[in-house]
Amino acid sequence: MLSCRDVTRLISESMDHSLPLGKRIGMRIHLLMCKFCARYERQLLLIRDTARRLGAIGPEPGLFARETLSEEARERIKKSL
Amino acid sequence: MDRYGDYLFRYAMLRLRDRSAAEDLVQETFLAALRGRSSFSGGSTEATWLVGILKHKIADHFRRQSREVSLPDGDPTSKPEDDPFNVAGRWGTGPTDWGGNxxxxxxxxxxxxxxxxxxxxxxxxxxxxxxxxxxxxxxxxxxxxxxxxxxxxxxxxxxxxxxxxxxxxxxxxxxxxxxxxx
Structure with missing residues (x-):
């Protein structure tokens, strides 16, 4: 019987490689019965989704418009070029 | 530089979480781009080309950092200090409902x-x-x-x-x- 400790580890691993069938089934059965682990999985997926979207941000500054090179760094880089 | 500086900076900052390291890599990226100008084929946009250079610089930075910090980090037998599970391996305090959308x-x-x-x-x-x-x-x-x-x-x-x-x-x-x- 898998414990919550085991299952949280498997949830994370399943995000990085495909688990052997036995482990996958064990994990899924546990998730059907355990509210906390099921919640944990949803939250990790939300974290993954947030990280991916952050990674996909393009040249448009959007929400991050205030994060710019400092004047000093800008001058330094210009001088070096 | 005026056109892409802030974009590259935001890109680096998001990945390095360190202002001065991010600024340094942006500088290195522009220098490398200047030296490698002839290799820019126009097959991609200028922004993509610059980001490609920056990506390599970021990977190099991580590589250096992984050598500098000696870590017992990934030892599978050690338990993290803030272990959320009880002795039976069940949740002590389980994750709370995050609710909302x-x-x-x-x-x-x-x-x-x-x-x-x-x-x-x-x-x-x-x-x-x-x-x-x-x-x-x-x-x-x-x-x-x-x-x-x-x-x-x-x-x-x-x-x-x-x-x-x-x-x-x-x-x-x-x-x-x-x-x-x-």
Whole structure:
């Protein structure tokens, strides 16, 4: 019987490689019965989704418009070029 | 430089979480671009080309960092100090219900700030592994090479990183917004 400790580890691993069938089934059965682990999985997926979207941000500054090179760094880089 | 400086800076800052390192890599990127001008084929946009150079610089930076910090990080037998499980391996205090509509979160700058703040609280190798895997979307092979760890080691590192990040977000954002809402 898998414990919550085991299952949280498997949830994370399943995000990085495909688990052997036995482990996958064990994990899924546990998730059907355990509210906390099921919640944990949803939250990790939300974290993954947030990280991916952050990674996909393009040249448009959007929400991050205030994060710019400092004047000093800008001058330094210009001088070096 | 005026056109792409801030974009490259934001790109680097998101991955390095360190202003002066990000500024240095932006500078190196422009210098490398200047030297390699002739190799720019026009097959991609200028922005993509510059980001490609910056990506390599970031990987080099992570590589250096992984050599500098000696870490018992990925030891699978050691338990993290803030272990959330009891002796039977069940949740002590389980994850709380985050509620609301998760899709809206991405539009809230404050949530993203907390996300980045929580990420920078991880040890550098945990944060770098997470960044490569989830922000960059790199696969295990590539990450193992950059961070010089085995695959099993990497899975342990990522598991710990996700667990700490989740807990940090819960205490800094979700618990707080629940209190404000009630």
């Amino acid at each position: 998760p899709a809206d979160l991405f539009r809230q700058k404050e949530f993203l700030d907390h996300f980045m703040e929580c990420l920078s609280r991880l040890s550098p190798n945990h944060a770098n592994a997470f960044t490569l895997r989830e922000i960059e979307g790199a696969d295990s092979d590539e990450i193992c090479k950059i961070l010089n760890v085995s695959e099993t080691n990497l899975w342990v590192i990522l598991h710990r990183a996700r667990m700490s990040l989740r807990r940090c977000l819960e205490s800094r954002w979700f618990d707080r917004s629940r209190k404000e809402g009630s």
